[in-house]
Amino acid sequence: MKNRLRVLRAERDISQAQLADLVGVSRQTIVALEGEKYAPSLPLAYRLARVFGTRVEEIFDPTSLD
Amino acid sequence: MKSMNPTSQASRSYGVWVLAAMLVYFGLLFGSVVLLQRGVTGPLRILVAVVPALPIYVIFLAVVRYLARTDELQRRIQVESLALSAGVTAVLAVTYGFLENVGLPTPSAWWTWSVLGGVWLLASLGLRLRYRG
Numbered sequence: 342m343k344n345r346l347r348v349l350r351a352e353r354d355i356s357q358a359q360l361a362d363l364v365g366v367s368r369q370t371i372v373a374l375e376g377e378k379y380a381p382s383l384p385l386a387y388r389l390a391r392v393f394g395t396r397v398e399e400i401f402d403p404t405s406l407d
Numbered sequence: 408m409k410s411m412n413p414t415s416q417a418s419r420s421y422g423v424w425v426l427a428a429m430l431v432y433f434g435l436l437f438g439s440v441v442l443l444q445r446g447v448t449g450p451l452r453i454l455v456a457v458v459p460a461l462p463i464y465v466i467f468l469a470v471v472r473y474l475a476r477t478d479e480l481q482r483r484i485q486v487e488s489l490a491l492s493a494g495v496t497a498v499l500a501v502t503y504g505f506l507e508n509v510g511l512p513t514p515s516a517w518w519t520w521s522v523l524g525g526v527w528l529l530a531s532l533g534l535r536l537r538y539r540g
Contacts, residue, residue, distance in 0.1 A: 366478035
């Protein structure tokens, strides 16, 4: 699923491991999300949105599922 | 100090439990083999023979606990791997079961674990590669 995770993370200067700790997942999960190999569950998507202080739709592009 | 998120804690806890269970397993296996070779008889012989299986139950519980505590992607990888390995084992078991009807020997029950464990390992490694960025 297309997303802006890598950009948002770079803007805030946090590592994949730090982001993983903040949302309670493994670094491999962050890698898979950024590589657009994996679509997160709704709770994880909301946790990511809370960390970046934005809305889920501003991180993940739902049109990429069409 | 390095922070520990729930997934890291789940992996570490799983590793500790499996390592401890394997150590106990090898100890019990050694003791069991020695006692069986010394000719223990009666119901005690059955008990001595089966005792090394106890740590395997602990490993099973450790897997269940890991699946409950790890993150969603790790759980998905492991559940998909287990489903695949269960399917392969079932297909092979049924196929060989029919071959037994025409005289092929009945193999040891150990082969099911070998197939299940082997496919589980290979499938989880393959799925990890699939989800790499």
